[in-house]
Amino acid sequence: MGIYLPIAEISVNVFVLLAMGAAVGFLSGMFGVGGGFLITPLLIFYNIPPAIAVATGANQVIASSFSGALSHFKRGTLDFKLGGVLLAGGIVGSTAGIYVFALLRRLGQLDLFISLLYVALLGTVGGLMLVESVNALRASRSGAAPVLKKSGQHNWIHRLPFKMRFRASKLFVSVIPVLGLGAAIGFLSSIMGVGGGFIMVPALIYLLKVPTNVVIGTSLFQIIFTSAYTTLVHATTNQTVDVILAFLLMAGGVAGAQYGAKAGQRLRGEQLRALLAMLVLAVAIRLAVDLFATPPNLYSLSAAGLN
Amino acid sequence: MAGPRAFAAAASLSMLFALSPATAQTPPTESIQIGLSTDAISITAGFSGADLTIFGSLENPDPLIARQGRYDVVVVLEGPPRPVVVRRKDRVLGVWINLDSEAFENVPVSYSVATTRPLQDIAEPAKYKQLSLGAQNLYMKPVDETDSPATIEEFTAALRERKTATGLYSENVGGVQFLSQNLFRATVRLAPNVPVGTHKARAFLFKSGMFVKESSAQLEIRKSGFEQSIFRVAHDYSFLYGVFAVSLAMLTGWLGRLIFRKD
Known part of the structure; x- marks a missing residue:
């Protein structure tokens, strides 16, 4: 069944989009990630213009993170104060990102920049995860107990000024890295259409030493608002949010996430991480191939005076 | 999804009157008229392209020339003019990047031509350039005219090629047919991605390769x-x-x- 997307201005198949949403939702439920970093490249592979894929991806992320954050709110595993400071940084980063987005679009370099960022980020994250999970798998097979890193150790981040107390996270750190991390995630959200959970979660755990139980809830809380802000600004400045497209992805996504979460409980952590790493790497490689392959048309047209 | 709407365009037949003997000495000048049945068309989202029929008539045709088929008509449906940027990808460190670009002012978004015969058989190429008629002869004004002529030519050719490849610029040879000595019917193609806005239908009359007269009408295309x-x-x-x-x-x-x- 075909449907015409009003903003993307192309006809697409409803079932392909629902399936795409469900597949990404399944994975996000299984791995506990938002899935924005998979949705945007998939949409680009499906010939949705990158500018629309990014803005709509940000919109779609709200649904999955809102659903997830509600669960964490009920369980009380959400640090509102930490989330709020991250969010303040996120708004600044997102605003800067939107500006860069519009500028790159005017210069005709937006598509390239989005692809490059995806290749770099997904390549790095996927590579690191794969190495880590393969090592963990090997260690568990040889029967050795996994070596735990000492959690009490402080790094340079904990020597920065402007310290603030985050009671729910049992944390006393400088606001500078928290704001900076929020800003970086906001920037990526507006340029890549991702929630940024796949960067935020490890950064909170390893850099800020936030207890693992509040990390996901807090990250989701911040992502809701950063993506909501990003969606709003993209809608007003670039008119690139396609609600029909976003809704189809969300509808598939929320359903898929439930089955993914069940499937995830049956797999072991290292195996899950290795699978996710391979998936992330596959997307990065596919995008990289497109960058190097000779395009069918060297010339492209675009409306002048865009934005 | 609603299918393409059928378009109907009725003839605006001008009153034709018989040649009086007086006109035999001073041949009356021919002219051309076209008519559209509607001044606005609504297309739905599922629009997959259609043919638009425009009727028109010749006034005061010379029966001898008409019989010899030396009257030619070119009908153009021209979309709204918009500025456009043409970009060329080049390889930098193996990666394909948009490098050079050329901006043009007021390029018609769409341009559908229907003719009685192939354009090259109707008149001299210079004539078309002068009239800015035909997708290949349409004058495209670069924003920065100080660029080298070779560059401008390259990007103009690329612009035409891209527009033709996406169906926005099309040529329908034989799309204009004379139904009688005076009446003709032109079929121009509307691409699935036809732009909304004010389109201009223009008809050009040629007599034995010489341009005689032009007539135009406006058509609003809306999406609904x-x-x-x-x-x-x-x-x-x-x-x-x-x-x-x-x-x-x-x-x-x-x-x-x-x-x-x-x-």
Whole structure:
């Protein structure tokens, strides 16, 4: 069944989009990630213009993170104060990102920049995860107990000024890295259409030493608002949010996430991480191939005076 | 999805009167008229292209020339003019990057031509250049005219090629048919991605390779339907649209949890 997307201005198949949403939702439920970093490249592979894929991806992320954050709110595993400071940084980063987005679009370099960022980020994250999970798998097979890193150790981040107390996270750190991390995630959200959970979660755990139980809830809380802000600004400045497209992805996504979460409980952590790493790497490689392959048309047209 | 609407364009037949003996000495000048049955067309989101028929008539044709088939008509449906940027990808460190570009002012978004015969058989190429007639002869004004002529020519050719490849520029040879000595019917193609806005239908009359007269009419193309309403809201009330998109996402997330809740 075909449907015409009003903003993307192309006809697409409803079932392909629902399936795409469900597949990404399944994975996000299984791995506990938002899935924005998979949705945007998939949409680009499906010939949705990158500018629309990014803005709509940000919109779609709200649904999955809102659903997830509600669960964490009920369980009380959400640090509102930490989330709020991250969010303040996120708004600044997102605003800067939107500006860069519009500028790159005017210069005709937006598509390239989005692809490059995806290749770099997904390549790095996927590579690191794969190495880590393969090592963990090997260690568990040889029967050795996994070596735990000492959690009490402080790094340079904990020597920065402007310290603030985050009671729910049992944390006393400088606001500078928290704001900076929020800003970086906001920037990526507006340029890549991702929630940024796949960067935020490890950064909170390893850099800020936030207890693992509040990390996901807090990250989701911040992502809701950063993506909501990003969606709003993209809608007003670039008119690139396609609600029909976003809704189809969300509808598939929320359903898929439930089955993914069940499937995830049956797999072991290292195996899950290795699978996710391979998936992330596959997307990065596919995008990289497109960058190097000779395009069918060297010339492209675009409306002048865009934005 | 609604299918393509059928287009009907009725003839605007001018009153034809018999040649009086007086006109035999001073041949009357021929002229051309075209008529559209409607001044606006609505297309729906599922529009997959269509043919638009335009009727027209010759006035005061010379019966001898008409019999010899030496009258030629070229009908053009020209989309609204818009500025456009043409970019060329080049390899930098193995990666294909948009490097050079050329901006043009007021390039018709679409340009459909229908002719009685192939353009090259109707008149001299110089004539078309002068009239800026035909996709290959259309004058495209670069924003920066100081660029080298070779560059401008390269990008102009690329612009034409891209427009033709996407069906926005088309040529229908034999698309103009004389139904009688005076009456003709022109069929121009509307591409699936035909732009909305004011289109201009123009008819050019040639007699034995010489340009005689031009006539034009305006046609408004609008999009209608649910999808178009969304598009309009997204552009006219973009902030409210954004708020709606965010609320819809939150509602979907909340409902999803409600339906599939496990805790």
